[in-house]
Amino acid sequence: MDDFTLARVVHVIAILFWIGGVAFVTTVLMPSIRRSVPPAERLASFHRVEQGFAWQARLWVGIAGVSGLWMIHRADLWDRFADPRFWWMHAMVAVWSIFAAMLYVIEPLFLHRRMQLSRTPERDFARMERMHRVLLLASLVATVGAMAGAHGLI
Template sequence: MNDIIVARALHVLAVVVWIGGVSMATTVALPALRRGDLGPDRLKAFGAIERRFIWQARASVIIVGLSGLYMTWQLDLWDRFRMPAFWWMDAMVGLWLLFTFVLFIGEPFILQRHFHRLAAERPDVAFAWLHRAHWILLGLSLGTVFAAVAGSHGWSIF
């Protein structure tokens, strides 16, 4: 049972780093960049911040996925994914899949090319899109964390 305790602790720790980073970027860094507090080239400044955090986010998402899979396997929780009362487990997996796609496929292979083109042509539009996307991701993340914690302690909407 100690392995489950360690897996759960790693899972929560990685979620804190991951979602905390999204929160920091969305509510602190991006508003400071919008005001020009970090220089006139907002997108360049954001890139510098992102390069320093992207590997933390990727590592956190990997740890969350592996620890979540491990706990599901060890505790044999697979049937919960078919039960409406445990919808929050599906929400956790859905959020994980979204961020895994964005961090490992979307950002490096799709967004990088298209976003940089938009940033070169219309930097204000690109920055507004970037900030809006972060607010959406933060909202989904916080909602999922709330549902998972409440649901794991017996709260149900069904």
């Protein structure tokens, strides 16, 4: 197996665990918390559970970024970013950039502290749930576009 193929395998596995985790949190965990926890306690409940998988999200997003960058470099795919037919390349980078910023910068440096001091935890939980839905949708668009584009369907 050559290094490009290995990078692609690693990339797909990282995406599987990363976006699969986002899907689980968005479609299972958050609705479960919303149904079973009083509004004022939902945010704290989410953060208690989230601590167990935040490191995994950081790991998979990091691996996806490194493997994706390696494939772009290795195959000299930089010119695709100038071609609108490869819109899905931009979509992948945009989704990755948002998650990387959230996981490596915004959450640890600002968001966790702000959430702990929240005067309106019920509103913050609802906002966080909406944001997860938007990010999951963007992730699905990027993933479908990337799979279709990589296999010549678009």
